[in-house]
Amino acid sequence: MRSITFKTRSGNNYLYSPNRKRTIPIPTSLLSEIMGNGKGVHSQLYTSLRERGYMDEWHQNLSGRITAENVEQALNKLPQVVFETTTACNLKCEYCCYGDGYATFENRKSGKLDFSTAKSVIDFICDRFSKESVTSICKQPFAISFYGGEPLMNFHVIKDIVEYAESCYFKNRELRFTMTTNALLLAKYADFLNRHKFRILVSLDGNKVHDAYRKTVSGKESFNIVFKNLKSIQNNYPDLFSNIRFNAVYTDKSDAGEILDFFHSEFNKFPQFSILHDTDGEARDSEKIRKMYKPLSIPEPYRLNSNLLLENPIHKHIIELCIKSSEYCYYDEGELMEDSSLNVKYPSGTCVPFSKRLFVSTDGKFLPCEKINRDVPLGNASKNGVINIDTEHIANRFNKMLAEQEKLCLKCYLQPFCTKCALQYSSSLCKNIITEKQLAKMLTEVYSYIEENPYIIDLLERNIVIR
Numbered sequence: 001m002r003s004i005t006f007k008t009r010s011g012n013n014y015l016y017s018p019n020r021k022r023t024i025p026i027p028t029s030l031l032s033e034i035m036g037n038g039k040g041v042h043s044q045l046y047t048s049l050r051e052r053g054y055m056d057e058w059h060q061n062l063s064g065r066i067t068a069e070n071v072e073q074a075l076n077k078l079p080q081v082v083f084e085t086t087t088a089c090n091l092k093c094e095y096c097c098y099g100d101g102y103a104t105f106e107n108r109k110s111g112k113l114d115f116s117t118a119k120s121v122i123d124f125i126c127d128r129f130s131k132e133s134v135t136s137i138c139k140q141p142f143a144i145s146f147y148g149g150e151p152l153m154n155f156h157v158i159k160d161i162v163e164y165a166e167s168c169y170f171k172n173r174e175l176r177f178t179m180t181t182n183a184l185l186l187a188k189y190a191d192f193l194n195r196h197k198f199r200i201l202v203s204l205d206g207n208k209v210h211d212a213y214r215k216t217v218s219g220k221e222s223f224n225i226v227f228k229n230l231k232s233i234q235n236n237y238p239d240l241f242s243n244i245r246f247n248a249v250y251t252d253k254s255d256a257g258e259i260l261d262f263f264h265s266e267f268n269k270f271p272q273f274s275i276l277h278d279t280d281g282e283a284r285d286s287e288k289i290r291k292m293y294k295p296l297s298i299p300e301p302y303r304l305n306s307n308l309l310l311e312n313p314i315h316k317h318i319i320e321l322c323i324k325s326s327e328y329c330y331y332d333e334g335e336l337m338e339d340s341s342l343n344v345k346y347p348s349g350t351c352v353p354f355s356k357r358l359f360v361s362t363d364g365k366f367l368p369c370e371k372i373n374r375d376v377p378l379g380n381a382s383k384n385g386v387i388n389i390d391t392e393h394i395a396n397r398f399n400k401m402l403a404e405q406e407k408l409c410l411k412c413y414l415q416p417f418c419t420k421c422a423l424q425y426s427s428s429l430c431k432n433i434i435t436e437k438q439l440a441k442m443l444t445e446v447y448s449y450i451e452e453n454p455y456i457i458d459l460l461e462r463n464i465v466i467r
Helices: 028-035 044-051 068-076 115-130 151-167 187-195 208-212 223-236 238-242 256-267 286-292 306-311 313-324 391-409 436-452 456-463
Strands: 004-007 013-017 022-026 080-084 091-093 140-147 173-181 199-203 214-216 244-250 272-275 358-360 365-367 379-381
Touching: 004 028, 004 436, 013 028, 013 436, 022 028, 028 044, 068 115, 068 391, 080 115, 080 151, 115 151, 115 358, 115 379, 140 151, 151 173, 151 187, 187 223, 187 238, 208 214, 208 223, 223 238, 223 256, 238 244, 244 256, 272 306, 306 313, 306 456, 313 436, 313 456, 436 456
Parallel strands: 080 140, 080 358, 140 173, 173 199, 199 244, 244 272
Antiparallel strands: 004 013, 013 022, 091 214, 358 365, 365 379
């Protein structure tokens, strides 16, 4: 990967050196020397930069691989288990990731989680935690989460899981309950959710625009029902309401300003936004998703609101660049243990299985998260309560996939900033290779924005904690 020069909208020139993990301003006179690729007589500045490695090509060693021990350690420190309570849903969202617009299309009508499956998983996790030799003074949060479909359509299993989990001993852990819901049934079960201090993510696309793509199974509009339920909780269960967050899917029908005005005026909260994911030719109807896609732009009045900093796409790019261009920023404590001299990393942004969560499907399959295709389970809970996880097999499978991904990652200029999971692609191969020219365009946009809003770095540092 070569160093890249780019010019911001104000006319300032910069040199991005992946080898030095630095972006530095340069005079216009230096551009011709850099473009000359080492030929001719050079200025003292060019010579100094070259001697300090700013012109050197950078080659990342992507031969990092996981071991069975890595998977074992991830299980022992598991921060979250997600139970898919049902595959059924009372909405038929046109952009659903399980719909025919994506390669993950599935028939999701009849699957329901049995309590016996969930119990065996909880027992397995408790046993893992119990083997820790040291009891920490400060308990680590451990979340049991519920997902669907619409999870509340199988409420009785949620109730059984919660009551059983509260009777168990999770060594060194503080038990929490979370849920992702469309809120159509939320008011019905609000009393239970309030008593057990649930933290809830509600899918609501904003004001009446919500109805554009979020109809009920029978084709009826859903906004009025959701809004009524939320107002009921806001008025009758203030503690529960304080633990409700919102996610708004951003589409071609959306207006960010109107959506933000709605949430702020009605609930005194701001949503997180989800932009539609890329689809591919393997989907039944890729074109449908492409027509719905719209890039997100936070309007000026809200752009610097501390609650919305991470929602602005340009801010995410700035954060990634700041992290990756610093020698003193780390994603987790594991990076502190690495020998940086080896310069070894995993291809792509794929994480060690179970390091973030364990997802349990209705039929007992184990996946690293809810976004992964069901045809690549990493284990299962059998009907007789036996947990099947072969960490050696998991490591071997992942290493094979990483070896395939490596060939593509080495060609991609976004590789140092990559957060994409290889398992999200049905073929396990990323199709979005970023060229030198494309990265230069991204850098131009980011640094132009920083120049135009110089206070943004301080604002991000004061409001965002990386942990």
